[in-house]
Amino acid sequence: MRILVVEDDAQAAEFLRRGLVESGHVVDVAGDGKLGLSMALDVDYDVLIVDRMLPGRDGLSLIRMLRADARHTPVLVLSALGQVDQRIEGLRAGGDDYLVKPYAFSELLARIEVLARRVRPGGEAVVSTLLRVADLELDLEHHRVTRAGRRIQLQPRELRLLEYLMRRPGRVVTRTMLLEQVWDMHFDPQTNVVDSQISRLRAKIDRDFDPPLLHTLRGFGYRLGAESC
Amino acid sequence: MLTWFKQRTRVLRTSAMRLALRYALLQVGVLALALLALFWTTYRYVQLDIEASLSHELASLRELPQPLLLERVQALAAHMQGTQRLRDYVLLTADGVQIGSPIEAWPEGLPTDGRVHQIVLHFTDSALDRDEDAKLPAIASVLPDGSRLLIAQEAGHLEDMRDVLPWVALALLLLAAGLSLALGLALGRRWLGRVEEINHTTAAIMQGALGARVGLSERDDEFDVLARHLNAMLERIEQAVNGMREVSDNVAHDLRKPLSRLKTRLELALRDAGTPEDDRRVMQAAIADADELMRSFEVMLAIARLEAGSAIPAPEPFDLSPLLRRIADLYADEAEAAARPFTVEIADDLPVSGSAPLLAQAFANLLDNAMLHTAAEVAIAVRVYRDDAHAVIEVIDHGAGIPADLHARMTERFSRGDAARTLPGSGLGLALVRAVVAAHHGAMALAATPGGGLTARLRLPLREA
Numbered sequence: 303m304r305i306l307v308v309e310d311d312a313q314a315a316e317f318l319r320r321g322l323v324e325s326g327h328v329v330d331v332a333g334d335g336k337l338g339l340s341m342a343l344d345v346d347y348d349v350l351i352v353d354r355m356l357p358g359r360d361g362l363s364l365i366r367m368l369r370a371d372a373r374h375t376p377v378l379v380l381s382a383l384g385q386v387d388q389r390i391e392g393l394r395a396g397g398d399d400y401l402v403k404p405y406a407f408s409e410l411l412a413r414i415e416v417l418a419r420r421v422r423p424g425g426e427a428v429v430s431t432l433l434r435v436a437d438l439e440l441d442l443e444h445h446r447v448t449r450a451g452r453r454i455q456l457q458p459r460e461l462r463l464l465e466y467l468m469r470r471p472g473r474v475v476t477r478t479m480l481l482e483q484v485w486d487m488h489f490d491p492q493t494n495v496v497d498s499q500i501s502r503l504r505a506k507i508d509r510d511f512d513p514p515l516l517h518t519l520r521g522f523g524y525r526l527g528a529e530s531c
Numbered sequence: 532m533l534t535w536f537k538q539r540t541r542v543l544r545t546s547a548m549r550l551a552l553r554y555a556l557l558q559v560g561v562l563a564l565a566l567l568a569l570f571w572t573t574y575r576y577v578q579l580d581i582e583a584s585l586s587h588e589l590a591s592l593r594e595l596p597q598p599l600l601l602e603r604v605q606a607l608a609a610h611m612q613g614t615q616r617l618r619d620y621v622l623l624t625a626d627g628v629q630i631g632s633p634i635e636a637w638p639e640g641l642p643t644d645g646r647v648h649q650i651v652l653h654f655t656d657s658a659l660d661r662d663e664d665a666k667l668p669a670i671a672s673v674l675p676d677g678s679r680l681l682i683a684q685e686a687g688h689l690e691d692m693r694d695v696l697p698w699v700a701l702a703l704l705l706l707a708a709g710l711s712l713a714l715g716l717a718l719g720r721r722w723l724g725r726v727e728e729i730n731h732t733t734a735a736i737m738q739g740a741l742g743a744r745v746g747l748s749e750r751d752d753e754f755d756v757l758a759r760h761l762n763a764m765l766e767r768i769e770q771a772v773n774g775m776r777e778v779s780d781n782v783a784h785d786l787r788k789p790l791s792r793l794k795t796r797l798e799l800a801l802r803d804a805g806t807p808e809d810d811r812r813v814m815q816a817a818i819a820d821a822d823e824l825m826r827s828f829e830v831m832l833a834i835a836r837l838e839a840g841s842a843i844p845a846p847e848p849f850d851l852s853p854l855l856r857r858i859a860d861l862y863a864d865e866a867e868a869a870a871r872p873f874t875v876e877i878a879d880d881l882p883v884s885g886s887a888p889l890l891a892q893a894f895a896n897l898l899d900n901a902m903l904h905t906a907a908e909v910a911i912a913v914r915v916y917r918d919d920a921h922a923v924i925e926v927i928d929h930g931a932g933i934p935a936d937l938h939a940r941m942t943e944r945f946s947r948g949d950a951a952r953t954l955p956g957s958g959l960g961l962a963l964v965r966a967v968v969a970a971h972h973g974a975m976a977l978a979a980t981p982g983g984g985l986t987a988r989l990r991l992p993l994r995e996a
Binding site: 384385386387390402404406459485486487488489490491492493494495498499501502521 | 815818819821825826829832833836845857858860861862864865868886887888889891892895896898899902903960
C-alpha cells in the first residue's frame, strides 16, 4: 500500500515510517499540513495517516479540504486529544478512524489495513449482502448464517460482530476496534465483554466444525479466516 | 509624615470625596438660587405692602378738611422727627409754604398722580445733623385747594434686610459646602477603610494565604454584601484549589504505583538476561502497564473536563433504552459465561438529551463495578424505569455491599473500598459516573440493597417532548 504520513514530530514520523515499511508498505512523510495537503492531492495514496495538530494547516482542516475536493482516500486521524467529543469531532471532519496517542503500532497497522480494504475493491458502493469466508456464509438480507450448509442461530449482537469480522476476512481486528465499531463503546470496560462475545460466537460457528475460523491473537486481537496464523 | 500626607491625599482621591465635591458645588449653586428667589420675592412683597399702605394713608389724609390736614401733617412729621422715622410727610400749600418733614425742596420729578414712585429726596435736618440724598418710595397728590401732599416711606428695615441678607446667604452657602465636604471626607475615609480591608485580604491571598477572608461589619451594607460575595468566591476557589491539590496528590499516588511497577518490571528484565521469550512477556506486561496508566489518565481528564463544565458542548437528543439495552446485553452474556444470575429490565422510550457515549460509559462503569467487586455467583439486576420526569437506572447487586457511611466517599476520585485495593481498577469509575451524571443534571446515589448488597441509582432528567 502507498501511505502518506502527515506528522510534524520527526521522531514519531520516522518511527511510523520504519514500522510501515517493515510491514511492506510504501511510505511518504510530510512535516506540515500544507505540504501534506498538496501531496495528498497530487498522489493517489491508499491511506492517509494525519496528525491532528500540525503546523501550517491543522489535520482536521486538511481532511475537510481533501473531502471538499471529492477525494475519498481513507484517513486515519492521530491525536493526543482523546476525549469522546474530540473523537467525534475528528470523525465528523471526514476522518474514517481515530486513534489516540500513545497508540500501539500493531493497533495502527490493524486499523489502516482494515481502512484500505474497506474502499479498495472498486469503490465503496459495493455493500454485499451475502458474505462468505471459507464454508461460513452470512446472508444479511435474511439474517441467515450457515456453515457447511448447516443453519446456525445467532442473536442480533452476535450477527453484528460476525458481519464486522466477515467484512474483514484474514485481517486482524483489535479489541478496541470491536468495542468502537461494533458496540459503539469509546472506552475500555474493565470486564472482558469482548472476550465473552468472541467466545459465544466461536462456540456457535467453530465448535462443531473444522477447521476453526475465529482465531484469537493473544494480547493483540482477533482474526476470521481459514488459514491459521 | 509622608505616609500621613499620602493617607490624606488618598482620601481626597476617593470616589466618595469626588462625589462629595461635586455635590457640594451643586448644593451651593441650588442654595444660592433659592436664596436669591426668596430674597427677591420677600423684597417685592414688602414693596407692594408699602405701596398699598402709602396709598391708603394718602387717601385718608385727603379726606381731611384744610386746617385739620395742616395740623395733622405737622403732628405726624413732628412725631416722626425725634424717634426712628418711618415716614416723611410734606404739604406744599397753594401759596408755596412747605411744612412737614425736612425735605429741602418739593421734588419736581415726582408726578402727582396718587401712585407710588421711587424718587430721590434731599433731606436737610440741622437737629439730626442730616444732609443726604435718599431714594425712597413716595406718593404725591394735588389736593382740591391746589396744595400738594407727599408721603415717603423711609427705607428702615427694608434697607437693613438688603444689607444683611447677602451675608446671611454667604454664611449659609459656606456652611452647606463645608458640611458636604466634611461628609465626603468622612465617607471617603470610611469607604477607604472598607476597601483597605479587602485590599489587605487580597494581598494576603496573593502571598499564598488562601484561607484569608474579608472581615464583615455588622451593618450589612453594600460593602458587606460585596465582602460576602468575595468570601463565597474565595471559598469556591479554595475548594477548587484544594480539590486540585488532592487530585494531584492522588494522581501522584495512584499513577506512581503502576509507574514504579512498570519500571521495576523493566529493570528486572534488564538485569536477569532471560530468553527472548521471557523478554517478550515482560514487554507485553510493560505495555499493559502503560495502557492502564493511559486509561487512568484519560478518565481523570474526562472527569476534569466534565467538572469544568466543558465536556458536553453539543448535547444530542437520543433514546436511552436501546443504548442501555445494548450494553446490558453484552454484560448479560458475560455473566452467563460465568454462570452468574443476571436480570435486565429496561423500560421503553426514555428520551434524554446529552452525550450517548458518556452515558454508555457511566452505565458500563456501574456494571463493571458490580461484576468486579462481587463474587462470581452473586446475582446482579439492572432495572431502568421512568419515574415522572426522570429516567432511573439501577444496578443492583446482592453481594457483600459496603458500609453505609462509606457510600458518599465511594464516589470520590481514587476512593476504593478496602476489599477492592487488590483488584484491578483505578478507583476513578464512580467518580466518572458522578461527573457524567452531574453534567446531565442528574443525580447519583449509592444505597444498600434490601437483604444485602449495593444498589447504584442514577436519576437523569428526561427530555421534554
